[in-house]
Amino acid sequence: MEAIITSYRRSRHRQYPNQILIKADGIGYTKAHAFLGKKVIVQVSKNKKFIGKIVALHGKKGVVRARFKKGLPGQVIGKKCEIQD
Numbered sequence: 001m002e003a004i005i006t007s008y009r010r011s012r013h014r015q016y017p018n019q020i021l022i023k024a025d026g027i028g029y030t031k032a033h034a035f036l037g038k039k040v041i042v043q044v045s046k047n048k049k050f051i052g053k054i055v056a057l058h059g060k061k062g063v064v065r066a067r068f069k070k071g072l073p074g075q076v077i078g079k080k081c082e083i084q085d
Contacts, residue, residue, distance in 0.1 A: 001082070002024070003022045003025075003080070004022070004023050005021070005022055005042070005081055006021045006063065006078075007021045009021060009065055018070060019065055020066050021058050021063050021064070022054070022063065022066055023062065023063050024062065027062040029062055032062045032063075033057070036057075036064075037053065037054065038053070038054050038084055040052045040053065041082045050068050050070065052066045053066060053067055054083070
């Protein structure tokens with residue numbers, strides 16, 4: 001399933017580049033629980049991709065939070081990513 005990367009996880013004074021917020025079309029709060037634990041693949045270039053895991057919900061509009069081992073570059077914000085079923 002395709003989703004869009006909306007932002008990094010942020011607080012008032014800090015942002016976490018290894019955690020991103022993902023919004024999938026047509027997914028609400030109740031359906032977002034099914035994505036916990038799934039893998040996320042972000043393709044940056046032809047030979048560079050990052051693999052992460054959905055770890056938590058973010059708010060009540062179906063946005064989920066994914067964690068990666070390394071920080072993601074800023075160019076991925078607004079791009080599409082793949083959620084493995």
